[in-house]
Amino acid sequence: MERPLTQHMKPDGSALDISEYEKTGGYRAVRKALTMAPKEIQEMVRNSNLRGRGGAGFNTGQKWSFVPMGDDAPRPKYLICNADEMEPGTFKDRMLVEKNPHQLIEGMIISAFAIQADIAYVFLRDEYKTAGRRIAGAISEAYRSNYLGKNILGSDYSLDFHLHTSAGRYMCGEETALLNALEGKRATPRAKPPFPQTSGLWGKPTVVNNVETLCNVPHIVKNGVEWYKGLSRSEDGGTKIYGVSGRVKRPGLWELPMGTTVREIFDEHAGGMQDGYKFRCLIPGGASTEFLTGEHFDVKMDFDSVMKAGSRMGTGTMIVLDDTICPVGALYNLELFFARESCGWCTPCREGLPWVVRILKAIEEGHGEPDDLEKLEMHGKFLWLHFTYCALAPGAMEPLRSGLKLFRDEFERHIKEKRCPYENVPAARMNV
Amino acid sequence: MLSDQEKQGIEAELENYEHKRAACVEALKIIQRSRGWVQDDGLHDAALALGMTEEELDGVATFYNLIFRRPVGRHVILICNTISCWIMGYNPVREHLSRRLEIEPGETSADGRFTLLPVPCLGACDHGPAMMIGNELYGDLTPGRIDAILEKYGWESD
Numbered sequence A: 001m002e003r004p005l006t007q008h009m010k011p012d013g014s015a016l017d018i019s020e021y022e023k024t025g026g027y028r029a030v031r032k033a034l035t036m037a038p039k040e041i042q043e044m045v046r047n048s049n050l051r052g053r054g055g056a057g058f059n060t061g062q063k064w065s066f067v068p069m070g071d072d073a074p075r076p077k078y079l080i081c082n083a084d085e086m087e088p089g090t091f092k093d094r095m096l097v098e099k100n101p102h103q104l105i106e107g108m109i110i111s112a113f114a115i116q117a118d119i120a121y122v123f124l125r126d127e128y129k130t131a132g133r134r135i136a137g138a139i140s141e142a143y144r145s146n147y148l149g150k151n152i153l154g155s156d157y158s159l160d161f162h163l164h165t166s167a168g169r170y171m172c173g174e175e176t177a178l179l180n181a182l183e184g185k186r187a188t189p190r191a192k193p194p195f196p197q198t199s200g201l202w203g204k205p206t207v208v209n210n211v212e213t214l215c216n217v218p219h220i221v222k223n224g225v226e227w228y229k230g231l232s233r234s235e236d237g238g239t240k241i242y243g244v245s246g247r248v249k250r251p252g253l254w255e256l257p258m259g260t261t262v263r264e265i266f267d268e269h270a271g272g273m274q275d276g277y278k279f280r281c282l283i284p285g286g287a288s289t290e291f292l293t294g295e296h297f298d299v300k301m302d303f304d305s306v307m308k309a310g311s312r313m314g315t316g317t318m319i320v321l322d323d324t325i326c327p328v329g330a331l332y333n334l335e336l337f338f339a340r341e342s343c344g345w346c347t348p349c350r351e352g353l354p355w356v357v358r359i360l361k362a363i364e365e366g367h368g369e370p371d372d373l374e375k376l377e378m379h380g381k382f383l384w385l386h387f388t389y390c391a392l393a394p395g396a397m398e399p400l401r402s403g404l405k406l407f408r409d410e411f412e413r414h415i416k417e418k419r420c421p422y423e424n425v426p427a428a429r430m431n432v
Numbered sequence B: 001m002l003s004d005q006e007k008q009g010i011e012a013e014l015e016n017y018e019h020k021r022a023a024c025v026e027a028l029k030i031i032q033r034s035r036g037w038v039q040d041d042g043l044h045d046a047a048l049a050l051g052m053t054e055e056e057l058d059g060v061a062t063f064y065n066l067i068f069r070r071p072v073g074r075h076v077i078l079i080c081n082t083i084s085c086w087i088m089g090y091n092p093v094r095e096h097l098s099r100r101l102e103i104e105p106g107e108t109s110a111d112g113r114f115t116l117l118p119v120p121c122l123g124a125c126d127h128g129p130a131m132m133i134g135n136e137l138y139g140d141l142t143p144g145r146i147d148a149i150l151e152k153y154g155w156e157s158d
């Protein structure tokens, strides 16, 4: 099985330096790309069916194709790598930046060239200290070898490259809020349209892509569309970095063919449940996706298949809930996160999420009322797509909506018995 | 007044961005690194250097979880309280920290050494419960492992 993104990573977890990276074939794709027409690279990436790994799964080449090209395109144009990774349960981009920063830089150079960007930023969360140190070092190395800067490798293409470290706020990962954050403003989102591809950073054409998305690009350019599609077991191209956290035997990350089943990831790679714990359900792709249950073990983890199963693949990093965990407590924990991280820009989310949290807290503490479930369902309807300014609130509603259906009896038991049946489980206690 | 070092740091950051205000998060971090937190006068001086109003800069400062507009201890403990860590036992670890340092989340210990702040996911979910102190990340925490970690930062059991 081929693992283009991770196969060269060192077992001791240290980063490949530039000469080690070059020895694995690194930066060869840049040389090839510089001989191609930018539009040709866009086409290639579109045909490879690389879909955005930030969670939404938009075709990457198609996303790029909306950027104005040619001599009269507004300048400067920007390419931004979204390395804000703060979605609870998600830890894949950390590994990609820490263990192979040059792969990301190479992906960014080619992507920037494909849209003829002049300036590139890595938008990194501040807590990723090791990643920050390593990517900064790698950027210097790449400048010294003229993979970055003026007239890259003697071509007439130039690229300025910067690292921006943020200061901790989930909203900064939303792509238009990220643009405001980079401009030194509060990270509230912008209305779309105009889309960032035509009016992004400082009003100029901008593409924002996820770390993992960008890391795929050199391999597509080097090995071609057919090879890339062949890596996958589904319509979406390539491999995927899947992850599992929770009470499994071997929590971790694995690069596997796109479309690997939930069962294979859970059983073979994560090793199944720890002894003494039973599987209850999982959230397939970070906190803002709907629950899947044991019935869904044969679902393929790709964007369309998980959608058909009633959830979203999201970031592809699953969170496993075991039978000692109170589902109401888990939802309280999830919604508390979203309520705290809400940017406050639009009323339904700013006011609605704290209300959801208060209701869940009351139910968990044994003060729930029978009509509380209706109130929660109402929020599930009105904090949904098109009622709020960005996808944070609808994302918050995904686990809530599915949790209300799936754990109806658990909710009712809390309300009827006026207590949490799991109250003696340490993890089930609520956060302050 | 900004110190010379702070001034130079901010000047250097301004070089990195096309517009002054874009350097504001870095400027706030520079002040915080030297003083521990961002006081009103630091905010005022930084706003001047960035060509922003104090209100604009405060709006940005208060948006971020990791810019402190109130005093914090010498070591800020960032403990993840979101889903994977919570499942793996955030509560017992957090309660142990609270008992040892005699502080609740959001508070600073009496000796000014530690502040305890629950934060969202640290991207170490496969090693939950996780926390950070300074640049160090600690994973697979249990209450039993906490004392030895705190001792590295000068905590003494009595």
Ligand SMILES: Cc1cc2nc3c(=O)[nH]c(=O)nc-3n(C[C@H](O)[C@H](O)[C@H](O)COP(=O)(O)O)c2cc1C
Residues within 6 Å of the ligand: A051, A052, A053, A054, A055, A056, A057, A058, A060, A063, A082, A083, A084, A085, A086, A087, A170, A171, A172, A173, A174, A175, A176, A208, A209, A210, A211, A213, A214, A390, A391, A392, A395
């Ligand atoms: C609240 C919120 C937070 C997000 N955080 C991230 C993030 O940390 N990293 C990321 O790549 N995408 C994040 N996204 C998705 C981005 O808005 C965007 O879709 C993505 O960066 C596009 O890259 P892709 O096309 O390569 O997937 C977030 C979205 C929302 C609504």
Ligand code: SF4
Residues within 6 Å of the ligand: A171, A189, A341, A342, A343, A344, A345, A346, A347, A349, A350, A388, A389, A390, A391, A392, A393, A394
């Ligand atoms: S949905 Fe929430 S996070 Fe998004 S703009 Fe509205 S208040 Fe902000």
Ligand code: FES
Residues within 6 Å of the ligand: A088, A089, A090, B080, B081, B082, B083, B084, B085, B086, B120, B121, B122, B123, B124, B125, B128, B130
């Ligand atoms: S949920 Fe705690 S590190 Fe991710």
